[in-house]
Amino acid sequence: MSTFSTRTAEAHTAYTSTGRPMTSEDADAASRGPVPAGAARHFGPESTPSPGDRASQLPNKPIGVISCEDVDIFYSRFRAVTGVSLDFGRNEITALIGPSGCGKSTVLRALNRMNDLIPGARVTGRITYHGQDIYGSDVDPIEVRRRIGMVFQKPNPFPKSIYANIAYGPKVVGMKVDSMDDIVEEALTRAALWDEVKDKLKESAYGLSGGQQQRLCIARTIAVNPEVILMDEPCSALDPIATSRIEDLMDELRQEYTIIIVTHNMQQAARVADRTAFFTAKASEETGDRTGELVEYDVTAKMFGNPSDSRTEAYISGRFG
Amino acid sequence: MASIGAVATAPLRARKAGENSPASIGFLVTLWVAVAVAMICLLTLLVTAFVDGYPRLDGALFTRYSSRVIPETAGARAAILGSMWVIGTTALLAIPLGIAAGVYLEEFADEQRWYNRLIEVNLQNLAAVPAIVYGMLTAGFALAIGLERRVVLAGAIALSLLILPVIIITTREALRAVPAEIRQGSLALGATPLQTVWRQTLPSALPGVATGTILALSRALGEAAPLLLLGGLVFVSYDPNGLMSGFTTLPIQIFSWTGQPQEEFQELASAAIIVLLGLLLLMNALAIIIRNRYQRHW
Ligand SMILES: Nc1ncnc2c1ncn2[C@@H]1O[C@H](COP(=O)(O)OP(=O)(O)O)[C@@H](O)[C@H]1O
Ligand SMILES: [Mg+2]
Numbered sequence: 001m002s003t004f005s006t007r008t009a010e011a012h013t014a015y016t017s018t019g020r021p022m023t024s025e026d027a028d029a030a031s032r033g034p035v036p037a038g039a040a041r042h043f044g045p046e047s048t049p050s051p052g053d054r055a056s057q058l059p060n061k062p063i064g065v066i067s068c069e070d071v072d073i074f075y076s077r078f079r080a081v082t083g084v085s086l087d088f089g090r091n092e093i094t095a096l097i098g099p100s101g102c103g104k105s106t107v108l109r110a111l112n113r114m115n116d117l118i119p120g121a122r123v124t125g126r127i128t129y130h131g132q133d134i135y136g137s138d139v140d141p142i143e144v145r146r147r148i149g150m151v152f153q154k155p156n157p158f159p160k161s162i163y164a165n166i167a168y169g170p171k172v173v174g175m176k177v178d179s180m181d182d183i184v185e186e187a188l189t190r191a192a193l194w195d196e197v198k199d200k201l202k203e204s205a206y207g208l209s210g211g212q213q214q215r216l217c218i219a220r221t222i223a224v225n226p227e228v229i230l231m232d233e234p235c236s237a238l239d240p241i242a243t244s245r246i247e248d249l250m251d252e253l254r255q256e257y258t259i260i261i262v263t264h265n266m267q268q269a270a271r272v273a274d275r276t277a278f279f280t281a282k283a284s285e286e287t288g289d290r291t292g293e294l295v296e297y298d299v300t301a302k303m304f305g306n307p308s309d310s311r312t313e314a315y316i317s318g319r320f321g
Numbered sequence: 322m323a324s325i326g327a328v329a330t331a332p333l334r335a336r337k338a339g340e341n342s343p344a345s346i347g348f349l350v351t352l353w354v355a356v357a358v359a360m361i362c363l364l365t366l367l368v369t370a371f372v373d374g375y376p377r378l379d380g381a382l383f384t385r386y387s388s389r390v391i392p393e394t395a396g397a398r399a400a401i402l403g404s405m406w407v408i409g410t411t412a413l414l415a416i417p418l419g420i421a422a423g424v425y426l427e428e429f430a431d432e433q434r435w436y437n438r439l440i441e442v443n444l445q446n447l448a449a450v451p452a453i454v455y456g457m458l459t460a461g462f463a464l465a466i467g468l469e470r471r472v473v474l475a476g477a478i479a480l481s482l483l484i485l486p487v488i489i490i491t492t493r494e495a496l497r498a499v500p501a502e503i504r505q506g507s508l509a510l511g512a513t514p515l516q517t518v519w520r521q522t523l524p525s526a527l528p529g530v531a532t533g534t535i536l537a538l539s540r541a542l543g544e545a546a547p548l549l550l551l552g553g554l555v556f557v558s559y560d561p562n563g564l565m566s567g568f569t570t571l572p573i574q575i576f577s578w579t580g581q582p583q584e585e586f587q588e589l590a591s592a593a594i595i596v597l598l599g600l601l602l603l604m605n606a607l608a609i610i611i612r613n614r615y616q617r618h619w
Contacts, residue, residue, distance in 0.1 A: 114509060119433070146511030156502035159525055159617060169510040172520065217506070224510055 058274055058299060062089025065228055065258045066111055066148070069126040073106050076120035079284075080106045081292040084125075086277055088228070093250060093259040095273035095300070097266060099315070102281040103292025104262040108230050111260065112148035113141040129228075146173050148228040149221035154237050155213035157205035157220075162188075162197050165205050165216055169224040183223055191219035192249050211242025215249065222257075229253065231261040235268065247272050266316060269300065276303040278312045370598070374591025382592050386558040387574065392585035397593045399557040400574035403473075404600075406561045407570055408542050410477035411484070416534055419485050420523075423492025423530075428518050448486035455482040456547030463551075470551045474564040479547040484537040491533025495526035528615035532608045539604040543597065545572035571597045 064087030071084040081103035088094050088111075096104040106115070113134060115121040127134050134144050158165050166184045170177050177183055184201065188194040193215045197208070205216055214234055221229055231250075235243040250259055250272050263269050269276050277297040281290040296309040307313045385396030426444075430437040459479035463470045499522050507517040523530075554569045555577035561568040569577075571593055578590035 112509070114505065117505070117508065119431070142511050142513055145509055150505075150509035152502060152505065152509075154502060156500070156506040158503060158506065158521060168507070168520070169512075172507075172510065172512040172516045220506075220510065 054274060058092070059089070062087045062092060062094075062275060064088060064128075065090045065130065066260075067126075067128045067131075068107075068111075069128070071107070071110065071123060071125035071127060073103065073110050073115065074120075074122040074124075075118065076122075079287075079289055079291045081279075084294045086294060086297045088258060088260055089275065090258050091254055091256070092274040093254050093261060093272050095269035095276045096260065096262045096279060097264070097269050097276060097315075098279035098292070098295075099281065100264065101290065101292075102279040104279055105232050106292070107279070108150075108232050108260065108262050111228075111230055112145045112150055114145070114150060116141055146224055147226050148230060149224065149226035151214070151217050151221055151229060151231040151234050153233040155210055155217055157208070157213050157216050160205065161202045162205050162208070162216060163201040165220050166223045169220055173224050175224065187219040187223040188216075190222050190253070191215045192245065192252070193219055209242070211238050211245060214238060214242070214246060218246075218249065218253075222253075226257070228258045228260065231259065233262050233264060236264065243268070266304075270304050273300045276300045278303065278307075278309075278315065280311055280315070367598075370591045370594045372591075373588050374593070374595045377588045377592035378595060382589075382596070387556055387569075387578075389556065392578075392581070392583055392589055395589060397571065397574055397589075397596065399560065400569050400571045400593065401596065403557065403561050403568035404542060404570040406473045406566070406568055407476045407480065407548075408538060410473055410564060411480040411541050412534075412538055414477055415481035415484050415488055415537070418481070419488025419534070419537075420492050420530060422485070423489045423496065424518055424523065426489065427493045427496040428514070428522065444486050444489055448490060451546075452483050452544050453546040453550055455479050456550030458482060459547065460551055469565065471554055471567050472565045473561055473568050475551055476548050476568065476570070477564075479551060480541040480544060483544065483547060484541050487537040487540070488530075488534055491537070492526070492530050495529025495533065496522055498529060499525045525617065528611055528617070532612045532616070535604050535608040535611070539601050539608075542604070543572055543601060545570070545576050548573055549576070571600075 066088040068084050068086050071081070072079060073081040084107060096107065098104055109115045109118075109121075110123050110127060111134075115123065123135055129144070129147065132139065134141075158168060160168070163184055166187050167180050169175075170180065170183055185194060185198075188197060193212060196212060197216075200207075205213060208216060214237075218229070218234075235246050238246065247268065250261070253259060254274075261269075261273065275298065278295045279292050280295050281292045283290050296303065296307060296312045298308070303312065304316060307316060381394050381396045383396060383401065384398055385394060386399050387397065388395035426437070426440065430440075432438065432441075456479050459475055459482065460470055462468075462478070463475050468475055503521050503525060504517050507521045508514070512520070548570060554567050555573060557567060557569045575590050575593045575597065578586045578593065581587075
């Protein structure tokens with residue numbers, strides 16, 4: 001039933017080496033790629049190693065799927081974020097943490113050009129996806145958002161049936177689909193929601209609980225076959241049980257997707273993230289603007305165990321007591 | 322310096338006489354009188370129309386043409402058909418245009434641009450322009466393009482202009498009520514802005530749009546002034562059969578009958594009023610049903 005492609009490393013290399021602008025054919029070529037033998041294994045229990053195991057397997061430097069180089073982000077004249085440089089590693093979960101208002105959401109939205117929708121928002125510096133500048137003049141933001149999906153703070157299912165919520169993405173992006181039923185089933189299965197909703201696919205998504213709605217939104221994102229999933233405080237509207245289900249889910253999704261998550265919950269970052277980036281905001285002397293900047297970016301265990309920057313230390317110990 | 326004192330532990334004070342003071346009572350009475358006056362006027366109107374018109378609420382009213390001389394057997398057939406033609410054409414003209422304009426202004430227009438702001442301000446004003454002005458506008462327009470003024474198309478243009486601002490404004494309000502999260506969710510999946518409007522925002526806003534549109538059409542249905550100004554015919558003894566056909570409508574017919582000296586014409590007018598009120602009631606009821614059944618509360 002694997003209508004989904006598993007994007008393989010080979011597919012990516014092939015794609016980058018061509019250096020062509022992103023087109024849907026590229027994605028389709030990738031989606032037709034061979035399904036690795038181990039695809040089924042992703043749902044097995046052994047696929048959720050504890051962060052401790054994973055830390056030892058992490059490359060020293062992240063293999064950058066998305067890279068920021070000296071990125072500044074403005075809202076009209078206001079400089080919200082400055083000087084951000086970091087690589088988001090393939091098949092890793094990266095957490096963005098920091099006090100509220102330091103620009104975490106701003107950075108996240110810049111990564112898939114959702115900032116374009118805010119009048120006056122502007123990005124300088126370079127944000128690249130497989131080496132290609134996503135703000136390049138020849139890049140279609142629609143295509144960027146398809147490859148780099150997003151899950152929002154408040155679950156936002158469409159006012160339609162569960163089935164229609166999933167089918168919407170593949171339809172609008174014009175994916176070649178043999179069987180929409182299979183896509184829906186697989187997306188829901190990957191989002192660990194299938195068993196709960198398989199008997200009520202035609203019912204309104206609004207009848208689901210908050211946690212289920214959020215997993216539906218994740219499934220909906222998965223259905224268009226993105227490579228990266230951005231999550232902006234995806235659990236902040238959920239209870240602890242729903243939160244823990246989403247965290248388990250993220251752990252499974254890491255096998256196939258690159259995940260970047262903003263969270264205000266440091267325990268969550270410590271639990272799920274491979275690497276963590278700590279942001280803070282500093283008031284500028286000239287303008288008085290509170291501008292966010294990246295303080296420290298490292299493997300999560302190091303960030304929480306032995307941070308190199310005193311500001312990180314202060315922030316983490318302030319919350320962890 | 323004053324500071325916040327100790328926690329208040331004194332017994333709760335007795336209720337003040339406020340509600341029963343002469344000023345309060347006077348105010349309440351004024352409110353009641355205002356309501357009563359409005360209700361009495363409305364009831365008188367309805368009751369007299371009903372009493373006068375009921376005997377003439379017969380088959381002839383619907384099947385026969387008007388007559389200049391024999392009111393006893395005259396009917397409103399041409400007016401009823403004319404109203405349907407004009408309102409139908411108005412709907413075809415005004416609904417797509419109004420919704421499209423509303424979608425553009427709400428979803429695509431850049432509010433920073435001076436021309437969009439100009440449209441914005443003017444829309445509010447246009448909605449308040451007296452109906453007769455639209456009749457004059459249409460008359461001028463018809464003259465300019467060489468269109469006969471007394472035909473269905475001209476009447477429909479006048480009424481479309483009249484209700485366009487209302488449709489645009491209600492469309493915008495209905496779109497604005499759709500949460501931004503829905504649009505973001507769609508765009509984040511790689512949908513284009515146009516797909517997002519077409520498949521998410523507009524369908525979600527549709528109940529609100531439909532309600533506003535039906536109310537606007539019911540206003541057009543009851544309107545006589547702009548059509549009279551176009552030289553709307555008061556005496557038609559044939560079925561309108563196309564956009565270029567002469568026509569009369571229920572309000573015009575009623576207006577013309579009430580101007581006649583004979584008592585029988587007054588009865589006929591009352592009967593036509595009952596028909597018109599019935600139609601308006603039906604449309605408003607439909608609007609309310611749509612609103613209650615399909616309107617989403619986000
Ligand atoms: N749409 C916007 N328009 C203008 N300023 C904004 C907008 N969104 C966020 N900001 C500002 O940018 C700064 C960073 O905000 P945000 O990225 O939301 O922070 P965080 O997610 O870390 O809490 C804040 O000062 C905020 O007021
Ligand atoms: Mg935020």
